[in-house]
Amino acid sequence: MIIRSILFAGVLFLLYNLVLLAPPLRERFITQSQWQDNMAKAQEYPLAKPSKQGVIVGSSLAERLSTTSLQTDFYNLSMSGEGPFTGLEIIRRNAIRPGVVLIETNLLLREENTDVLGSAFCPVISQLRPVAPGLLERYHPANFIAGKVGEKLVHWSLDATQWLCPKPKPKATEDAESVFEKVLAIHKAEYEILPKPGQIEQQIKKLKAFVADLEARGTRCVFVEMPIDNSLTELPQPAAVRNSLREAFPQTKYLWVNPDGHHRYATVDGVHLPGSEADAYAERIRTELGQHGLLK
Amino acid sequence: MLFNSFAFVLLVLITFCLFYAPRLRALQTYLLIAASLAFYAYGQPMLVFLLLFSILINATSSYFILNRSSLAIKRLWAILGVGMNLAVLLFYKYGPLAAVTFGMNTKDEGSLGHFLFTLPLPIGISFFTFQGISLVVDVFRQKEDGPQTIRHQSVWHHFVDTALFKGFFPQLIAGPIMKAHDFYPQIKPKYFREIRWDAAFQALVSGYFLKMVVADNLKDLTYWIAYPYFLHLSTFTLLTMLFGFSMQIFADFAGYSLIAIGTARLFGYELMQNFNFPYISQSLSEFWQRWHISLSSWLRDYLYIPLGGNRKGNLRTYLNLMIVMTLGGLWHGAAWSYAVWGVYHGCGLAVERFFRPKKKTAQPERFSILRMLLVFSFVTLGWLLFKLPNFTHVIAFVQACFANVSQVSDTRLIAFILFYSAPVIGYHLAHLRKQRLGEAIPAHWAPFAYGTCLFALLVNSGSPGAFIYFQF
Numbered sequence: 001m002i003i004r005s006i007l008f009a010g011v012l013f014l015l016y017n018l019v020l021l022a023p024p025l026r027e028r029f030i031t032q033s034q035w036q037d038n039m040a041k042a043q044e045y046p047l048a049k050p051s052k053q054g055v056i057v058g059s060s061l062a063e064r065l066s067t068t069s070l071q072t073d074f075y076n077l078s079m080s081g082e083g084p085f086t087g088l089e090i091i092r093r094n095a096i097r098p099g100v101v102l103i104e105t106n107l108l109l110r111e112e113n114t115d116v117l118g119s120a121f122c123p124v125i126s127q128l129r130p131v132a133p134g135l136l137e138r139y140h141p142a143n144f145i146a147g148k149v150g151e152k153l154v155h156w157s158l159d160a161t162q163w164l165c166p167k168p169k170p171k172a173t174e175d176a177e178s179v180f181e182k183v184l185a186i187h188k189a190e191y192e193i194l195p196k197p198g199q200i201e202q203q204i205k206k207l208k209a210f211v212a213d214l215e216a217r218g219t220r221c222v223f224v225e226m227p228i229d230n231s232l233t234e235l236p237q238p239a240a241v242r243n244s245l246r247e248a249f250p251q252t253k254y255l256w257v258n259p260d261g262h263h264r265y266a267t268v269d270g271v272h273l274p275g276s277e278a279d280a281y282a283e284r285i286r287t288e289l290g291q292h293g294l295l296k
Numbered sequence: 297m298l299f300n301s302f303a304f305v306l307l308v309l310i311t312f313c314l315f316y317a318p319r320l321r322a323l324q325t326y327l328l329i330a331a332s333l334a335f336y337a338y339g340q341p342m343l344v345f346l347l348l349f350s351i352l353i354n355a356t357s358s359y360f361i362l363n364r365s366s367l368a369i370k371r372l373w374a375i376l377g378v379g380m381n382l383a384v385l386l387f388y389k390y391g392p393l394a395a396v397t398f399g400m401n402t403k404d405e406g407s408l409g410h411f412l413f414t415l416p417l418p419i420g421i422s423f424f425t426f427q428g429i430s431l432v433v434d435v436f437r438q439k440e441d442g443p444q445t446i447r448h449q450s451v452w453h454h455f456v457d458t459a460l461f462k463g464f465f466p467q468l469i470a471g472p473i474m475k476a477h478d479f480y481p482q483i484k485p486k487y488f489r490e491i492r493w494d495a496a497f498q499a500l501v502s503g504y505f506l507k508m509v510v511a512d513n514l515k516d517l518t519y520w521i522a523y524p525y526f527l528h529l530s531t532f533t534l535l536t537m538l539f540g541f542s543m544q545i546f547a548d549f550a551g552y553s554l555i556a557i558g559t560a561r562l563f564g565y566e567l568m569q570n571f572n573f574p575y576i577s578q579s580l581s582e583f584w585q586r587w588h589i590s591l592s593s594w595l596r597d598y599l600y601i602p603l604g605g606n607r608k609g610n611l612r613t614y615l616n617l618m619i620v621m622t623l624g625g626l627w628h629g630a631a632w633s634y635a636v637w638g639v640y641h642g643c644g645l646a647v648e649r650f651f652r653p654k655k656k657t658a659q660p661e662r663f664s665i666l667r668m669l670l671v672f673s674f675v676t677l678g679w680l681l682f683k684l685p686n687f688t689h690v691i692a693f694v695q696a697c698f699a700n701v702s703q704v705s706d707t708r709l710i711a712f713i714l715f716y717s718a719p720v721i722g723y724h725l726a727h728l729r730k731q732r733l734g735e736a737i738p739a740h741w742a743p744f745a746y747g748t749c750l751f752a753l754l755v756n757s758g759s760p761g762a763f764i765y766f767q768f
Contacts, residue, residue, distance in 0.1 A: 001743050002497045008747025013754055032712045033516035035759050115759055140756045142513070142715055150711030158532070158705055182524045 013134060016141070020133045029138055030147040034060070034080035038113070039137040041077055042086070042120035046094045047130060048075055054294075057087025058104025061226035061271060064278035070286050074102075083110030088210045089117055097217045100294050102224050102257075102285065106271075108203050108241050109195055184229060184270040191235035200244045208248065220294055223249060224285060227259035227277070229270040257288045297338040299555045300508055300760050307331060307465075312562055316488040324486060325460050328563065332463035336419075343418045346384070347463060353380045354428040355458035358435045358476075362448035370436055377432035385425040391415045393630040420469030422627055424462050426594055431461065431476035433598055438477070446480045457483050466559040470552050472570040472590035475597070479565075486564030496561035498746065503554030505719070505749040506547040512758025513716045514544035517709060521680075523689040527696055530703035533710060534696060540713035541683055542676040543720045546575065549588070573727040575675075575720075578667040580644045583675060591627070595620050613649070618642040629685070637681040644674055 020026060031037040045055075053073040056062050060080035075098075077087035084103050089112045091101065119137070120126065129135050211221045225242065232238065246256070259265060265281075268274050273281060289295050297304050311331040314320055320327065337344040357377025361370045391412035395402050400409025435446050448454070461479050462468075518541040520526055526534060553570035560567045570590050577583035584592045600620045606613040618639065625638020684690045726737060737745060 001494055001746070004743035005497070005501070005746035005750060008744055009750035009754065012747065012751040016751070016755060030708070032513070032708075033519075035516045039759060119759070134755045141752075142712065142756055146712045146715035147708065150715050151708045154705075154707045154711045154714070158707065179524060179528045182527065186524065 013132075017132050017134045020139055025144075026133070026139065028148050029140075029143040031138060032140075032143060032147060036137055036140075036143075038079040038082065038086075038116050039119050041079065042090050042116050043126070043129060043136055044138065045075060045077060045090055045120075046096065053098060054100035054102065055087070055091060055098045056102040056104070056224075057084045057091070058102075058224070058226070059083055059107040059110065061106050061228070061273075062102070062104035062224065064226075064273050064275070065282045065285070066275075066279060070282050078104060079113070079116065082113050082116070083107040085110070085112035085206065085210075086116055088112075088207075088214075090120060092210065092213060093117075093121060097214075097219055099218075100220045100222060100289065101214055102222050103207075103211075105223050105225050105242070105245050106228065106238065108207065108245065109199060109237075180269060184231070187229075187232055187270045188235065191232055191237045194236050194240060200241060204244055204248045207245075211249070220255075222255045222257065222289065222294070224257045225259060227265035227267075227273065227281060229267050230264055232270060233259075255288065255292055255294070257285050260284075297335050298760065299552065299559075300504065300512075303338060304335075307335060308559060308562070315486070315563060321485055325456055325483065328465070329456065329459045329463060332460075332465040332468055335465040336463070336468060339419060340416065343416065346388070346418050346421075347424065350381070350384060350424060350428055351455075351459045351462050353377060353384070354431050354462060355455040358431050358446075358458065359448075359451060359454045361432065361435045362446070362454070374432055374436040378429050381425050381428045381432070385421060388415055388418055388421055390626075390630050392417075393632075397632075417630075423467070423469060423471050423473055426473050426591075426627075427462055427476070429598060430473070430594065431458065434476040446476055464560070464565065466556040466563075466565075467567055470549075470556070471588075472553055472556065472568045473594050474567060474590070475594070478568060482565050490564060492561055496558045499554045499558030499561065501746050501749050501753075503551045503556075503558055504753055506551030506554065506723075508551075508757040508760075509749075509752045510716050510719055511544050511548035511551055512761050513756070514540050514547065514713065514758075515761050516758060517713050517716070518544055518683070520709075521683050521693065523684065523686070523692060526693055528703070529696070529700060530705040531697050531701045532705045533703075534693065534700065536710045536713050538676055538680060540717055542575075542672070542679050543713075543717040545679055545682065546571070547720055573724050575672050575724050576668055576728060577671050578664055580641065580648050580671060580674065583671055584641075584645075587675075591624070595624050599623065614646045617645050617649070621645065628682075631685045633681045633685040633687055633690070636687065637678055640678050640681070 031040055054070075054075070056065055056074060056076045056078050058078040059082055060078070062078035063076060063080055065076060065078070077090060079086055084105075084107070088101075088103070091098065125135055133139050214221055223245065228238070249256075259281075265277050266274060267277075286295070297307065311327060315324055315327050333344055333347075336347055354377060357373045357380070360373040361377070364370050364373070392415060394400075395409045395412035400412065401407045402409040402413035404410055431446075438445055449457075457480060460483060461474070461476060464474075464479075467474060518537050520529065521534075521537050521541060526537070529537075550571040557567045557569070568590050570588060572586040572589060574583055574586035577586055600616055603616045603619060604612055605616060621642030622635055622638040625634045625636070625641070628634045628637070680690050680693060681687075684693060729735075729737075
């Protein structure tokens with residue numbers, strides 16, 4: 001039974017990879033969660049052809065920056081729940097050297113995610129991925145079956161059983177505001193706490209090593225601070241991180257893109273920009289990059 | 297060391313090769329102990345001394361119980377052994393809870409409160425402590441010579457056997473909690489030709505499938521049962537996530553237990569079954585005979601029955617039930633929400649007992665499905681206390697379920713949760729089929745079923761996550 005089971009699994013695997021060779025089918029896969037999306041980005045970065053001119057690294061804050069809004073050839077390696085180091089480590093371990101790397105500075109204190117890195121650089125499997133797309137996170141069978149077909153079925157079932165419960169209505173503004181205030185309060189409490197002594201210095205030391213490595217290979221590093229709710233901007237933690245970073249990477253030597261102090265950015269939860277604001281900020285970044293001759 | 301890590305696979309492979317080398321047959325037990333210590337030390341190197349200390353306590357007390365003829369002396373050693381086991385567990389596991397509950401100063405370094413609050417929680421302490429108590433009690437209780445008798449031998453051999461019993465790595469950190477009288481008789485030379493390959497393969501493939509394909513994927517989908525993220529989700533989305541968490545916790549723990557059973561089989565040991573299709577239970581008492589069987593039977597044998605069980609009248613039975621379930625709840629974690637979870641189940645069992653008909657009568661089929669759904673719903677609601685240890689967040693979740701009826705549902709999240717829950721449902725339905733027709737799936741389908749599981753492991757595993765029960 002053991003041998004027959006293994007053989008059957010092997011046949012299924014081969015057939016599945018053959019099916020995945022059809023590009024139209026590949027486009028029908030959707031990732032199931034932000035963590036899977038992170039893994040997919042990390043695994044697909046070395047496979048991106050042609051290689052991108054620029055890369056964005058950071059957290060879910062910079063993830064909102066649409067690469068189409070930047071109107072240039074960028075790969076967004078920003079990941080929800082992560083900081084810039086996961087993306088920087090992925091760039092470091094790959095042979096591809098982008099022309100520009102945009103480093104989001106807001107969540108500098110987060111360490112690199114070893115699970116994401118382990119998945120992206122898993123021995124043997126990472127070498128097989130270019131020829132066996134079935135090993136890529138994005139092409140999990142579930143992402144087609146549940147993501148495309150299942151979602152439609154659920155949607156249809158909910159529509160068919162609408163008589164059971166009141167017709168869905170858009171979220172009441174009052175509710176949305178109440179949730180916003182609760183989430184904002186959590187962010188405030190988090191940002192009130194100063195990092196442990198030496199923590200910022202340690203992260204900056206690490207960042208300096210990454211920047212030096214990238215610059216040695218001809219990559220320009222640009223620091224981007226993503227806008228957050230005005231009530232959070234000057235709280236002890238973000239202020240301390242910002243001041244230390246500006247000291248370590250002075251604006252006289254490095255290009256910084258900062259939020260316009262006079263503009264009040266709308267956020268969905270205190271820290272994440274909604275689509276329109278993210279597009280506006282991407283436009284601002286594009287202008288800054290253009291002015292410094294960093295766009296092709 | 298996680299079962300789904302390369303380090304674990306490597307450890308098993310090396311140990312397996314050495315274990316069956318004919319020249320090393322005399323050292324088989326020592327090899328397993330060495331592998332177990334390496335397994336434990338991998339994550340928390342210093343705490344391996346605690347494990348050794350725990351082994352020493354149990355080996356010493358059980359040795360003296362076995363080798364003394366006076367009942368009073370035996371009892372003294374038994375009390376000492378059980379007491380020491382409980383002291384270690386209370387100190388490490390419940391020290392932080394005590395510090396918080398008694399309002400100690402946990403912030404200033406050097407204070408007792410801070411010391412207790414920052415104690416490291418040794419992985420699997422609840423499991424290996426309970427096994428230790430089982431050993432001490434079993435040797436104290438045993439009277440007649442039989443196949444399950446733990447025999448007295450030299451100090452060294454008794455120590456070695458105890459080290460293997462407590463430390464055997466497949467079951468060291470999350471069970472199944474073996475009873476001494478089931479494990480000791482299995483300690484003997486093992487031969488390659490005696491390996492039950494098919495049984496080991498089935499347990500390993502099913503276990504890894506449940507853990508890596510079902511539980512690890514559901515983990516990322518049920519993550520949003522976290523305050524305050526769930527506040528704006530629709531009732532249907534919330535209920536589906538809770539349903540998904542119920543599937544996840546089963547797949548995670550049953551998967552772990554199956555991997556442990558499969559790995560142990562590779563070394564010629566048979567661990568007890570830990571899950572028996574719990575979600576088809578038609579009553580809460582049946583659920584507890586099917587869920588985490590090794591813990592339920594441990595609590596029954598070493599707590600409920602010694603307390604008097606159901607032999608001392610109705611009131612005492614209810615009291616015993618509440619005591620056992622509350623302590624069983626607290627066993628899971630050092631937080632009061634776990635005690636509340638225990639009380640919740642204790643109340644459920646008491647109510648069920650109160651309304652139970654005196655005479656057993658045949659029930660129509662449709663009622664049995666209704667009962668299954670009722671028990672499943674009760675149990676699933678209880679898992680909320682596992683997912684949200686802060687009680688106010690539990691209340692907020694329940695309130696959101698009532699308040700958000702009109703919100704728009706997250707159809708994608710729902711679709712994925714239902715998709716990953718399907719194997720668990722299928723697993724239970726297959727068992728129901730087996731009960732009726734005598735086989736879960738026709739035998740010639742088995743390679744296709746296990747082959748599909750292997751394929752899914754290869755192309756659809758979730759992001760690796762620790763086993764939920766590791767924290768206990």
